[in-house]
Structure formats: structure tokens, C-alpha cells
Amino acid sequence: MSAAALSPSFKTAFDANSQVFSLAGVIRPRSIDEIADSITMLKHAIDDVRGVLYLDVKRLIQMNNTAFHAFVRVALDACRARSDLRVVIVTSSVVGWTTRMFGHLNEIEPQITVEVYDSTFYPGQSFLEDTSFIPILRTQTKMTWRHERSILQRHGLRPGIAMADVCCGIGDFAVLVQKEFQPARIVALDHSKASLAYAREVAANFGITDIEYTYGDASEMLLEDNQFDFVSCRHSLQIFNERELLLKELYRICKPGGRVYITNEKNSHCLGEPRAQSIQWTYNEVAKLFSHFDMDVELGPKSRRYLAEAGFDDILVESFMVTNLDGDPQDFADVITAWENVYAGEMAVRRGDPPEFIERFRQGFRDHIFAALHPKGYAGWPIWVASGRKPT
Amino acid sequence: MIVANNGPAEAAFEPLLQLEMEMGTFISEWQHCDHLSSYLARIISHNRTDPVRHSNFFSSALNELLEVSFRSGASSGQVVLAIFRHGPVEQIKITFPCAAEQIPFYREAVSKVDRSDARARYLDSISTDMAPSRDSILLDLAINFDASIRFEEGPSPAVTLVVDLPLEGLVS
Ligand SMILES: C[S@@+](CC[C@H](N)C(=O)[O-])C[C@H]1O[C@@H](n2cnc3c(N)ncnc32)[C@H](O)[C@@H]1O
Numbered sequence: 001m002s003a004a005a006l007s008p009s010f011k012t013a014f015d016a017n018s019q020v021f022s023l024a025g026v027i028r029p030r031s032i033d034e035i036a037d038s039i040t041m042l043k044h045a046i047d048d049v050r051g052v053l054y055l056d057v058k059r060l061i062q063m064n065n066t067a068f069h070a071f072v073r074v075a076l077d078a079c080r081a082r083s084d085l086r087v088v089i090v091t092s093s094v095v096g097w098t099t100r101m102f103g104h105l106n107e108i109e110p111q112i113t114v115e116v117y118d119s120t121f122y123p124g125q126s127f128l129e130d131t132s133f134i135p136i137l138r139t140q141t142k143m144t145w146r147h148e149r150s151i152l153q154r155h156g157l158r159p160g161i162a163m164a165d166v167c168c169g170i171g172d173f174a175v176l177v178q179k180e181f182q183p184a185r186i187v188a189l190d191h192s193k194a195s196l197a198y199a200r201e202v203a204a205n206f207g208i209t210d211i212e213y214t215y216g217d218a219s220e221m222l223l224e225d226n227q228f229d230f231v232s233c234r235h236s237l238q239i240f241n242e243r244e245l246l247l248k249e250l251y252r253i254c255k256p257g258g259r260v261y262i263t264n265e266k267n268s269h270c271l272g273e274p275r276a277q278s279i280q281w282t283y284n285e286v287a288k289l290f291s292h293f294d295m296d297v298e299l300g301p302k303s304r305r306y307l308a309e310a311g312f313d314d315i316l317v318e319s320f321m322v323t324n325l326d327g328d329p330q331d332f333a334d335v336i337t338a339w340e341n342v343y344a345g346e347m348a349v350r351r352g353d354p355p356e357f358i359e360r361f362r363q364g365f366r367d368h369i370f371a372a373l374h375p376k377g378y379a380g381w382p383i384w385v386a387s388g389r390k391p392t
Numbered sequence: 393m394i395v396a397n398n399g400p401a402e403a404a405f406e407p408l409l410q411l412e413m414e415m416g417t418f419i420s421e422w423q424h425c426d427h428l429s430s431y432l433a434r435i436i437s438h439n440r441t442d443p444v445r446h447s448n449f450f451s452s453a454l455n456e457l458l459e460v461s462f463r464s465g466a467s468s469g470q471v472v473l474a475i476f477r478h479g480p481v482e483q484i485k486i487t488f489p490c491a492a493e494q495i496p497f498y499r500e501a502v503s504k505v506d507r508s509d510a511r512a513r514y515l516d517s518i519s520t521d522m523a524p525s526r527d528s529i530l531l532d533l534a535i536n537f538d539a540s541i542r543f544e545e546g547p548s549p550a551v552t553l554v555v556d557l558p559l560e561g562l563v564s
Contacts, residue, residue: 009426028425028426032522061448062430062451064459065532066459066524069518069522069524069528070522070523072518094445095445096445096449096562097448101536107515108519187443187444189444200441213441214442214443214444215445222448223444
């Protein structure tokens with residue numbers, strides 16, 4: 001069974017299979033009567049539940065004391081009446097007050113516990129929120145910007161607009177966009193506190209004060225609907241296991257008529273000369289390694305399908321190749337070194353690969369570096385850029 | 393409704409905005425509490441370290457204060473809201489008309505926030521009350537938002553609540 005009660009600002013739903021009752025949106029009633037249906041629904045849900053009821057408040061953006069007391073009352077009464085019942089309240093680390101408010105309940109009633117869901121949600125999270133990723137992101141953005149700065153206008157970026165950069169990493173892209181395109185508003189969101197701290201420092205050093213860096217979960221953003229003319233999400237759709245959920249969020253915060261812009265890789269198409277075969281072998285393995293962790297670094301050419309299925313129209317797709325000839329070949333080499341460290345040094349080890357495999361895996365990266373630095377060599381890293389318009 | 397940039401200055405607290413509204417207009421629509429708190433929170437949070445989350449936190453606290461004013465029972469006079477900043481702290485100063493015999497209850501509620509049994513009383517209120525009392529709303533602000541709260545009595549029958557919210561530190 002699944003049921004939902006709707007009001008303009010909030011939503012309650014119960015999924016009997018997973019025993020999850022969720023409260024989402026803004027719940028600020030004047031009196032309990034206004035939420036009577038939802039309260040009744042919660043009571044019925046509890047009657048249905050055996051064992052654990054999950055009360056999911058991770059998308060709860062606002063709740064006043066009137067509603068808090070009313071919902072909590074139901075949970076407390078149920079626990080008092082049924083010693084077999086456990087209630088797990090699932091909060092998010094992003095909405096700080098929910099964890100604080102609901103956190104008290106365990107002191108009142110030990111059958112109620114609180115779990116902060118997003119600390120262990122994504123398979124690739126531990127690699128990607130690690131600070132060792134910071135130098136890679138920095139140089140990567142410098143190299144991709146040479147291409148993207150002229151591409152972005154075709155995808156709708158222009159002065160004076162409101163934009164969001166979702167999964168902004170260390171925020172370089174937001175700084176570059178701010179300088180080049182002067183949007184009226186930039187919100188830059190990421191789930192790595194270390195990257196955001198770094199981003200704020202970089203912006204401050206450039207004297208940039210008007211980028212709104214915010215800690216958040218891209219699949220559960222606090223940002224309101226229909227707010228941005230341009231929503232970018234770079235190199236990140238490919239690392240999410242729940243891609244549809246992320247696209248839905250990007251769609252939601254985009255204004256009708258606005259565009260969502262995504263960039264992704266197809267790692268198996270990284271190339272180099274000389275030593276092409278060794279390089280190709282390694283990047284094929286990179287793709288397999290990521291898919292072991294539920295990430296798809298082959299996503300680039302699938303962007304068109306993802307955008308279409310998410311409901312966008314007027315979809316534009318193009319690709320460009322970052323090469324060792326773009327700027328300083330050493331930058332290219334540095335990025336590959338960083339990839340080698342994380343992919344071979346951390347991820348392959350975590351997967352439990354034998355030393356012989358890891359050695360061969362590393363060799364392809366070294367050969368890619370060799371090609372990049374060779375006076376007659378050529379090394380490339382292809383990127384797919386795609387954007388779609390949210391229908392009006 | 394008047395939105396002005398220069399509210400009455402207070403030692404070290406820099407005024408961010410002030411808003412005055414006829415009580416009759418304010419209480420004509422419950423949604424005003426939600427709309428005003430969301431809107432004002434976004435304005436004052438834009439230059440905080442994490443504007444989106446600061447605004448979400450601030451809106452929660454401000455909404456409760458607006459709801460308390462809304463429920464004061466007065467239908468004439470003015471509700472005056474001023475927001476100040478000092479370092480990591482925002483101060484909300486809200487004045488609303490209220491019947492003279494009600495005033496001691498507000499004073500009492502504020503004085504109880506500082507007592508050592510505040511936490512116990514807050515938990516007790518969650519665990520037993522059907523609807524939140526004035527007391528438990530102020531306790532919520534003190535306990536969940538680390539607010540410190542002061543009471544001032546107005547010249548005409550009115551109540552002023554001065555609430556310091558150190559949200560910048562809480563959010564980031
Ligand atoms: C491959 S990096 C891309 C960063 C940046 N867009 C760039 O191009 O340099 C992926 C980013 O996604 C962030 N991320 C991962 N899961 C996230 C989530 N659930 N919500 C927000 N950001 C997330 C990581 O912290 C990381 O900064």
C-alpha cells in the first residue's frame with residue numbers, strides 16, 4: 001500500500017513494504033486540525049507496522065512546534081501502548097534542527113532512536129569526499145575551463161541570471177563563472193565540508209563574496225522549486241548510483257524555460273600515443289573499477305538519454321577533448337598521477353585486487369603520462385557536455 | 393507594511409532590517425508567519441557562510457516568534473520586527489500588542505528559560521502536551537537554537553521579546 005496526502009507545501013506518504021512513513025516539505029499549521037489527515041495516516045501506518053517504523057524526515061524543510069508536538073505525540077503514545085514497536089527517525093545532517101529536535105525523543109522514550117542518513121549513503125562517498133581529491137579537481141577544472149568557457153553560452157549561461165552549481169567540489173567552476181559571466185546569483189552546493197571550506201577560502205582570496213556555498217545533499221536539496229535559470233552539475237551524475245533521483249532534483253530547482261547542464265566522462269575513451277594499448281587497457285579497467293562501486297564513468301554519451309528521460313526538451317549534446325597540447329603538459333600529467341593514486345592506490349586496493357593487477361593497472365597511467373610529456377606524444381581525456389531545457 | 397534599513401541601533405548590534413505591520417493585516421492570514429520568516433531569513437542570510445542552511449535555521453526560529461505574536465490575541469496596534477547582527481549572532485527583536493493582564497505570563501515564560509530545569513521542562517512538554525505552550529516554544533528556541541531570550545515591556549500594553557541566535561556557529 002502506498003498513500004499520500006497533499007497540501008501545497010507538504011507531503012506525507014507511507015510505504016507499507018519498507019514501513020517508511022515520510023514527512024516532507026514545509027509543515028507549519030495553525031492548529032492540529034489542519035494536519036488531522038496526516039496524523040490519522042500516521043496512526044494507521046503504525047497499526048500496520050510490525051517491528052520497526054521508519055519516520056523519514058530527511059526532506060522535511062520546516063516544521064513548526066504545533067506539528068512537531070502532534071506527530072511526536074502519536075509516536076510516543078504508540079511506543080507506550082506497544083512494547084514491540086521501535087521507531088527510527090531518519091534525519092539528514094543538512095537540516096540541522098531536525099536532528100536536534102527529534103534527538104530529544106530518545107531521552108523520553110528509548111524505543112525511539114534517531115539516525116542521520118546521509119553520513120553513509122553513497123558507495124563512492126568515502127573516496128570522493130576525501131581531501132586527497134582536492135588537487136585533482138583543481139587542475140581538472142583549469143583544463144576543462146579552456147573548453148567550457150566558450151561552450152557555456154550555447155547552453156544558456158549569460159550575465160544576470162540565477163544559477164546553481166550542484167556538486168560544486170572545491171568551487172573553482174563557480175569562481176570562474178562568476179568572473180566570466182557575472183550571474184546575478186550563484187549557489188554552489190556540495191556534500192564535502194572539506195571541499196566547501198577550501199572553496200570559501202579560494203573565493204575570499206579572490207575577493208569574491210557573492211557565491212553562496214552551501215553544504216547539502218544533491219539528492220535532497222533544501223533549495224526551493226523553480227529558482228534557477230541555469231543548473232550545472234559537472235562530473236557528478238556519473239558518480240551517483242541513484243542518477244534519476246539527482247536529475248529529478250536538478251529539474252525541480254530549475255525554472256521552467258531554464259536549462260540543466262551536465263558534464264560527464266567516458267573513461268574508456270581516454271587515449272594516448274605512444275603506448276596506446278597499455279593506456280587503453282588501463283582505462284577500460286577504470287570503467288570496470290568504478291562500476292564495481294556503482295559509479296558509471298562511461299556515462300558521457302548516455303547524457304542525452306538521461307536528460308530526455310528526466311523530462312527535458314531541446315537537448316544539446318557536444319563533446320570536447322582535453323589534451324596535453326591545451327596548456328602545460330605537466331598539468332595533464334599531474335591529473336593522471338592523481339588518478340593513479342586514487343584509482344590504483346585506493347579504489348583497486350579496496351576492491352581487493354592482487355598486486356600484479358594493480359601493477360599493470362598503474363602502468364597504463366604511467367604510459368599516459370609518458371605520452372603527455374613526450375615531445376611528439378599526444379594524450380587525451382574526452383568530456384561530454386549536455387544540457388536540456390525544462391519545459392515551460 | 394514598511395521595510396526600513398535603519399532600525400534603532402543597539403550597542404554593538406548592527407541593524408539589518410526593521411518591519412512594521414498593522415496587527416489587523418498581520419493576523420488576517422496565518423500564512424504571513426511562514427512567508428515573512430522564509431523571505432526575511434533569505435535576505436539576512438545571504439552573506440552568511442552557508443546562506444541556504446543559515447536561512448533554513450533562522451526561518452525556523454523566526455517563524456515560531458511570529459506565530460507567538462500572531463496568537464497574542466490582539467487585533468489592533470502594530471507588530472514591529474527588527475533584526476540585528478553582531479558577529480556570529482543575529483538578534484530578533486519582536487514587539488506585539490497584548491492585553492495588560494497577559495503580560496506577566498510572557499515575562500514568566502522568559503524567566504523560566506534560564507532556569508536549571510529548563511531542559512527537563514522542555515522534555516516534559518514534548519512528552520505530555522498535546523499542543524505546544526508559549527513556554528515550550530521559548531524553551532525550543534533556547535535548547536534547539538541555543539538562543540538567549542530577554543523580555544521587555546512596551547509603553548502601551550505590548551510585549552517585546554529579544555532573542556539572540558548564534559546560528560552561524562551552529563550551521564557551519
Ligand atoms: C567528481 S567531483 C566533481 C566536482 C566538481 N563539479 C568538478 O567538476 O570539479 C564530485 C563531487 O560530488 C560531491 N558529492 C558526492 N555526493 C554528493 C551528494 N550526495 N551531494 C552533493 N555533493 C556530492 C563530492 O563531494 C565531489 O565534490
